Amino acid sequence: MSRVRVHNFSISLDGFATGEGQSADAPFGHAGHRLVGWMKATRFWHELGVVEPGEETGSAGVDNAFAERFGPGIGAEIMGANKFGPPGWQDDPQWRGWWGENPPFHTPTYVLTHRPRPALAMDGGTTFHFLDATPQDALAVAREGARGQDVRIGGGPGTVRQFLAAGLVDHLHAVQVPILLGRGVRLWDGLEGLEQHYRVEAVSSPGGVVHLTFSR
Amino acid sequence: MSRVRVHNFSISLDGFATGEGQSADAPFGHAGHRLVGWMKATRFWHELGVVEPGEETGSAGVDNAFAERFGPGIGAEIMGANKFGPPGWQDDPQWRGWWGENPPFHTPTYVLTHRPRPALAMDGGTTFHFLDATPQDALAVAREGARGQDVRIGGGPGTVRQFLAAGLVDHLHAVQVPILLGRGVRLWDGLEGLEQHYRVEAVSSPGGVVHLTFSR
Ligand SMILES: NC(=O)c1ccc[n+]([C@@H]2O[C@H](COP(=O)([O-])OP(=O)(O)OC[C@H]3O[C@@H](n4cnc5c(N)ncnc54)[C@H](OP(=O)(O)O)[C@@H]3O)[C@@H](O)[C@H]2O)c1
Ligand SMILES: NC(=O)c1ccc[n+]([C@@H]2O[C@H](COP(=O)([O-])OP(=O)(O)OC[C@H]3O[C@@H](n4cnc5c(N)ncnc54)[C@H](OP(=O)(O)O)[C@@H]3O)[C@@H](O)[C@H]2O)c1
Numbered sequence: 484m485s486r487v488r489v490h491n492f493s494i495s496l497d498g499f500a501t502g503e504g505q506s507a508d509a510p511f512g513h514a515g516h517r518l519v520g521w522m523k524a525t526r527f528w529h530e531l532g533v534v535e536p537g538e539e540t541g542s543a544g545v546d547n548a549f550a551e552r553f554g555p556g557i558g559a560e561i562m563g564a565n566k567f568g569p570p571g572w573q574d575d576p577q578w579r580g581w582w583g584e585n586p587p588f589h590t591p592t593y594v595l596t597h598r599p600r601p602a603l604a605m606d607g608g609t610t611f612h613f614l615d616a617t618p619q620d621a622l623a624v625a626r627e628g629a630r631g632q633d634v635r636i637g638g639g640p641g642t643v644r645q646f647l648a649a650g651l652v653d654h655l656h657a658v659q660v661p662i663l664l665g666r667g668v669r670l671w672d673g674l675e676g677l678e679q680h681y682r683v684e685a686v687s688s689p690g691g692v693v694h695l696t697f698s699r
Numbered sequence: 700m701s702r703v704r705v706h707n708f709s710i711s712l713d714g715f716a717t718g719e720g721q722s723a724d725a726p727f728g729h730a731g732h733r734l735v736g737w738m739k740a741t742r743f744w745h746e747l748g749v750v751e752p753g754e755e756t757g758s759a760g761v762d763n764a765f766a767e768r769f770g771p772g773i774g775a776e777i778m779g780a781n782k783f784g785p786p787g788w789q790d791d792p793q794w795r796g797w798w799g800e801n802p803p804f805h806t807p808t809y810v811l812t813h814r815p816r817p818a819l820a821m822d823g824g825t826t827f828h829f830l831d832a833t834p835q836d837a838l839a840v841a842r843e844g845a846r847g848q849d850v851r852i853g854g855g856p857g858t859v860r861q862f863l864a865a866g867l868v869d870h871l872h873a874v875q876v877p878i879l880l881g882r883g884v885r886l887w888d889g890l891e892g893l894e895q896h897y898r899v900e901a902v903s904s905p906g907g908v909v910h911l912t913f914s915r
Contacts, residue, residue: 496894496911497887498714661899661911665891671713675881678712683877687903695712695877 485626486633486653489643490553492670493518493658499667500640507569510581517662521692525550531587545688549656558632559625560588563642564596567611573598580611588637591628593621595642618649640668647674655681655697701842702849702869705859706769708886709734709874715883716856723785726797733878737908741766747803761904765872774848775841776804779858780812783827789814796827804853807844809837811858834865856884863890871897871913 494500495518502514511518522528526541527550541547564573572578573596580586580603589608599613612628614621625634636646646652657670671677681697688694710716711734718730727734738744742757743766757763780789788794789812796802796819805824815829828844830837841850852862862868873886887893897913904910 496714497885497890498712659901661894661901663887663890663893665889669713671879673881674713674879677879678877683907685875685877685903685907685909687901687909691899691901693875693901693903693909 485558485629485631487622487636487646487651488557488633488654488656489636489638489646489652490656491522491550491658492638492643492656493522493660494640494670495660495662495664495667497663497665498669498671499664500638500643500670502664502667505565505569510569512667514664514667518660521546521658521660521688521690522550524690527551527553542690544690545686545694546690546692549658549694552656553635554589556633557590557635558629559590560592560635560637561621561625561642561646562592562594562637563639564594564598565641566637566639567594567596573600576600579603579605585609591625592637593625593628595621618646618651622646622651640670644670644672644674647677650680652697653699655695657695657697659693659695661691701774701845701847703838703852703862703867704773704849704870704872705852705854705862705868706872707738707766707874708854708859708872709737709876710856710886711876711878711880711883713879713881714885714887715880716854716859716886718880718883721781721785726785728883730880730883734876737762737874737876737904737906738766740906743767743769758906760906761902761910762906762908765874765910768872769851770805772849773806773851774845775806776808776851776853777837777841777858777862778808778810778853779855780810780814781857782853782855783810783812789816792816795819795821801825806848807841808853809841809844811837834862834867838862838867856886860886860888860890863893866896868913869915871911873911873913875909875911877907 502512504512525547526543527547529541568578585607586609591610594613599615603611681699684696686694718728720728741763742759745757784794801823802825807826810829815831819827897915900912902910
């Protein structure tokens with residue numbers, strides 16, 4: 484059976500996975516780039532080609548080992564509407580996601596939204612499909628799209644929380660960054676006792692973050 | 700100058716330092732003993748004499764190294780009313796704290812409350828004083844009681860948060876336990892940007908907890 488996985492999901496010490504005030508200029512609101520700095524310092528990120536050639540190559544230690552697990556074995560992603568675009572994107576028929584013409588997903592990618600639109604085929608193997616469905620039904624569709632491979636839940640926090648609460652997630656990798664955001668959207672709300680269904684591991688990295696793994 | 704320190708302050712992954720439903724039978728509410736299990740497994744705890752002779756001696760690794768810092772150099776503690784007793788203790792003139800006749804503080808101990816009462820001299824060097832005061836004023840009184848030594852802020856979360864927000868804490872050791880309590884009293888609320896005033900370190904322990912150190 485294909486597994487459902489969350490990777491590289493970054494949260495602050497106080498549990499926020501995004502800040503307040505998300506906009507086209509600030510995908511993470513007042514959090515800015517602070518939640519994802521640890522990942523941008525990895526070789527994984529540099530090899531995604533997001534970094535200018537000539538810049539340093541990125542660390543290859545524990546942060547990178549975790550980061551690289553993002554892609555292998557994944558046949559589809561499910562994400563929430565607020566990851567796909569800033570508030571209001573649903574009123575913009577031209578919006579094609581944050582990631583340019585060649586998004587880093589390279590699989591069918593299912594965007595959960597109450598205002599679905601026709602599918603968008605991008606370069607590099609990513610096709611965005613728009614779905615108004617329960618987590619269970621969305622997962623069934625995504626599993627078909629994944630052709631036997633695993634399905635990644637890509638975020639944001641509202642979507643990850645929904646799949647965790649429904650008991651659908653087999654593997655959660657969250658990365659705790661040593662900042663206090665104070666406001667935004669929390670990952671852990673409403674998940675009392677979640678740890679009872681998983682093996683939980685925490686490992687601190689020399690880069691200053693803590694990798695939390697929930698697996699079953 | 701004497702320093703202000705917090706030690707062995709246990710929180711869940713979702714940031715709660717105590718559960719919901721605190722009572723005489725349940726000092727941590729629905730959290731039970733889960734927040735303090737890591738500490739009860741240390742040699743430090745066993746040497747406090749809380750454990751029956753003949754029981755195993757406790758681990759002496761990183762959890763213990765942190766736990767033992769509780770006492771040395773401390774000349775006074777400040778705690779909140781809800782740490783001193785269960786809801787309603789202020790209506791019980793006989794209440795002398797949770798800890799029996801020889802509490803583990805062994806210094807003057809200042810209980811912040813809006814309903815102060817006369818001081819209580821206990822065995823072993825602990826005297827409970829009851830204070831209705833701002834954090835700044837309470838600290839000035841406790842520093843005098845500490846005779847040049849450091850002052851520990853003993854909790855609960857409401858009290859620690861108040862001293863953190865006022866910029867009065869020099870050293871915070873929090874221990875993140877891999878459980879999701881879902882409800883209770885949070886430590887981190889209202890402390891956006893706190894990390895900017897400290898060096899922050901996170902270290903995971905083989906026991907499964909993460910020691911967070913904020914120092915300045
Ligand atoms: N920290 C990280 O690692 C990480 C990772 C990814 C994203 N992010 C950040 O997270 C933020 C977004 O997170 P979020 O929690 O606000 O939102 P989200 O999970 O991305 O999206 C939630 C929205 O998706 C739609 N939706 C969700 N479930 C649905 C369902 N079952 N059926 C139909 N529609 C559904 C709804 O939008 P509509 O009702 O409007 O259609 C809902 O408001 C962004 O700031 C993003 O940058 C962070
Ligand atoms: N996780 C840990 O390591 C840890 C450590 C210690 C305690 N705890 C737990 O934490 C819980 C208590 O925490 P809490 O946040 O609910 O309460 P708390 O911080 O212990 O006490 C708050 C109360 O103290 C009084 N108070 C605080 N500041 C004051 C001031 N400046 N002036 C006058 N009175 C003041 C007020 O009580 P009144 O208005 O009623 O007088 C206030 O409601 C307990 O369950 C305890 O077991 C956990």
